[in-house]
Amino acid sequence: MSVKYIPVQWNSNKYLYDLVMLCGVALFLYVFLYAAPGLLSHERPINPQVHNARAFGACAFVMLTVILCIGPLARLDTRFLPLLYNRRHFGVMTVFVALTHASYIVDWYFAFSMSDKYEALLFANTSYGQLQGFPFEAFGIFALIVLIILAATSHDFWMKFLTPPVWKRIHYLIYPAYLSVVAHVSFGVLQDQQNHVFTAIFLAGATAVGGLHLVAALAERRRAPAPAADTAEWIDICDLSQMREGFAKIRLLPEGDRVAVFLHEGRLSAISNACAHQNGPLGEGRIIDCLVTCPWHGFQYDVRTGRSPAPFTEKVPTYALRLSGSTVQVDPRANPPGTPVEPVPVSGSGTAEAGV
């Protein structure tokens, strides 16, 4: 949560995160640039510009692959959530590495002619009608533009300015961008390789991203099955005996949203599962200091009102609840964000209902 917008709100965990990330990236580049050439038994060396471009390009691909693996890993095992916490810094660093790759390419392959190098990038190869020899640079340009947009809008100011849903949709562009990077490499350097180590690592990385997202999606579907099409007005969540103090049950609603039903101090409350910050899964969070705490970035909400504690102003929708016997049920019609709902006590029996 933020009181005001400052460039970066640092804390010790972020410092540590960035330090580890920078060490990894620096080591990758150092080894590629300075250790590898001595191990290559080439009669004459690869041009330094080409070597640099390859090092930064390969590094950007590896970084992007790691970044995209963090999300599904965190969904499959919550111990990976700390890697998600500061992932935006990882993404911004990736953009700088990718830009360096692009700079070496433009300043080497597309320079030294009578034409402007950026114009040459667009007209030197226009064989769009063929697979072999396709201008794979176009895929790289698209991916780079997307990465720059995502990095430029990564700050919470832009999330507030654009609104979280719009910001979220913009940031989903990371997936077409990654596919574009895969195409960029597949139509480019992959077709030239005699040594297939790069091909193997590239395929392993791309398969890991695709595979982990698929597995995570299937696991999530198992955890929160979609309600039947002929669902009643009230949606069953679970039996009361399945609720645990301080934790939530998550349920997918007919409209596609998820509700998180918490048991807190012997009473039931329901709020949207999507954090107002980055749509983090509130139901996978914990109640800390009487507040639902998002597992992604620690944003907090009063479970009874869906409101962040003052001076913060974030709000999420709330839901009406009732107990039918021992079955916890929720009204799938969301209340406006920040609407107080009286919690449902669970000590009694029969039907109890929460009122707005």
Added chain:
Amino acid sequence: MSDPDKPFFVGYLPVPRALRAFLLVVCVIFVPGLAGLGLALGTAQDDPGEGAFRFDYGRQTVTGVVELTPYPVLRVTQGSEHVAVGQTLMLAGQGKTSVDARAAPLEGQLATASGVILDRGDLEMMQLRGGQNGLSAAEGAAPEMTTEPLGRWRLAGEICDGKCLAGAMRPGRGIAHKACANLCLLGDIPPVFVTTQPVEGHAFLLITGPGGTKLPAEAYHWVAQFVTVEGEVARRGDLLVLAIDPATLERAD
């Protein structure tokens, strides 16, 4: 439901003790892992071959007869330490520029050329110095140069730009290099065909369009790919010139 037995991380709070060992393992895998990937990818790069700028030779100054194929070449009649009499040098300017404008007035005449040599096997090119310092008329009558026709051939191989392939860029061929090669060819750098099987002992042929014209535009789509093509081959000194028939260009399997 969140697992109550698992530690819960909140970014602005200290890391739960139970998570520290796990995160330490992740860091230990991540940092050396990236170093290992850097090593694996860095050492998996293919050899770009022997082509290179021969700055180690120093500047070479030679005399010979200028011919336009239409790409300018010099049939050397008076060599230097590293350029023998009888060699045919393809000529190029700085970067991706041609020397057509300087060579055209000297066609068929004796000229002195000065610059740096690029070579890859039997492929030789000279990157001329600027202006008259690079190419100027020489005194004396030009000896008659012969062109030996070698008939029509069907060849398999790759169209490249002669300068990058000769060593201006290492590597200077292949799909990843296609746009760069096209830009060179648009700048009228002499194109070269790299054959899979030697032709009269040569793996590299200067290529032109049919009837000694410049490479036609449709050929640009085939640059840097494995193709087959038919054309008339002729020998000019130690350089073979292939005048392609663009209609016969096909992707080779």
